[in-house]
Amino acid sequence: MEPIAMAIKFSDLSPAEQQEYRERMRHSAAHVLAEAVTKLFPGALLTIGPPIDDGFFYDFAVPEPFTPEDLAKIELEMRESIKANTEFVERETSRDEALELVRDNPYKVEILEGIPADERVTFCSHSDGAFEDLCRGGHVERTGDIRAYKLLSTAGAYWRGNENNTMLQRVYGTAWESRDAQKEYLQRREEAEKRDHRKLGRALDLFFFDPIAPASPFFLPKGAQVLNSLIGYVKELYQKYGYQEVMTPQIFNTDLWRKSGHLEAYAENMYFVDVDDREFGVKPMNCPAAAMLFQADARSYRELPMRLADFGRLHRNERSGVTQGLFRVRSMVQDDAHIFCTFEQIGQEISAFLEMLAESYGALGLEGHRFELSLRPEKRVGTDEMWDQAEAILTELLDNSGQAYTAEAGEGAFYGPKIDIFVPDALGRDWQLGTVQLDFSLPERFDLEYAAEDGTRKRPVVIHRAMYGTLERFLGVLIEHLAGAFPLWLAPVQVVVVPIADRHNDFCRTVGEKLRAKGLRVEVDDSSDRMNSKIRQAQLKKVPYMLVAGDREIEAGAVAVRSRTGEDLGAKPIDEVLELLIEQVATRH
């Protein structure tokens, strides 16, 4: 590949060209980093150094991990190369020569051996050959074209991402076409940190964690209120879309998990308890319980589709290093439901689900989500015919939905294909929320049957589905999207009534009672603080509305309405305010 020069201004490039340019610059920065590390740590072995979103990294095999001080030194060393403004040069070599050059580096040898026979093998250098790296190419013209860069962090990373391999030391950095662009990016990161749901969870009194129950949130009254409002909304949708709610036990005799296959495939993530010499497993999923409910009676085709919703609490013993705030917990609730239906009903069921999902995401203004279709994996149950048909149905539905999606071959569960919905957090990391999965296995394992119209006994299909998925995770993503400012219908405290002086307290309490009687969540701040302070408190807690009352308002039977955006909506009669609030809650605005 030919180097790209900064011959024209970055801002004149098309978005695609800008993307390309940044990738080249970041990849080039990774090379400069690699050279700096080689100079400072002579024994370090180079492995890979690709551009990534917003930056680059390079993985090194070194005996000792890098310290923060090392990082500073490396950054200074990089400055020298960039100041020198030397040219990036690529040269093609024979395989034999390449092998000779990387002989002492098993990682590079492995990379080299992985290059297809019909591809060129190239090395690149930006220091007149003094430092060379096996490289596919794609650079800027000169080191000086890396206008802004910064090393951000170090981390351990397995070679090839496989935990059975050696752990390498990764250095993360960022690089930009200008100092301003970099500054903007770093500020964006800082802003994102302010939205971190773990910080806001504390600040807004929503939840906390304690080592006594690792990775298991304690929801404070306000956090529980938000979750319950969400669940209430989901229940409304269930009513509309024909679901029935069920409740099932928390722990089951291990026999059930043996039957469902979880004991074999999922035991390491489960909690077990021994009671009276019998072993029980705490449920990590609701599916087997749903299957038992289906089996509880002789089923007819007339009952299908049967949609059973279960908000049961689940426990999964996630590996210690992967838990993360509310995003990945060990104790959770899902808006989970299982649909038992005929094969012919799959299409309409999933279609209705996608409709309900769009409705619910729309209600929360969730943007930036993407769909992923996961197709058959190597190891699977069910016939090829079933997979052919099921995949065709899902593909057609997605095509017709107009929703952009990606199809991932081999990513499906062993028991069926699925569609996952991913939503990014404040830092742009994607999290799977919604999902709809076909299951060809559960009906077999539980020998589920229904009486068909012609009197024969047939096997139903099971569809697992959730819109918000794990509600803990969903809440985390939602907090970051909204920066903690919940819409009125979700806000744990919807209104704070603020008396200006003590003599206004009684009036404000009356206002509070009036709103509360209509189902609004109201607090009256009758503390001895000044009004300014009360407003500030309410602002910090992101309460949607503050109703201020002093002599003037009492005289008029009104309250002065202030929104958390700082907007002064003026004095309004209490009944009018009440009506506005109720309307806003009802329409979920």
Next chain:
RNA sequence: GCCCUAGUGGCGCAGUGGUAGCGCAACUGAUUUGUAAUCAGUAGGUCGGGGGUUCAAAUCCUCCCUAGGGCUCCA
């Protein structure tokens, strides 16, 4: 699970071998105030847990627990 970093009153932090501190919050009193912080006082900590070094440990060593960043983006 693995690598790095961290753990000090409810929360946010300072304190690197010699008497545990600050801000916010809490509590008490005073103040009664017009849209983001009124003033004064009081109380609160076995410094994540165990073991060790030392005359002396929040501080040094060691094991464990928990949290944060990262571990599929290929030369």
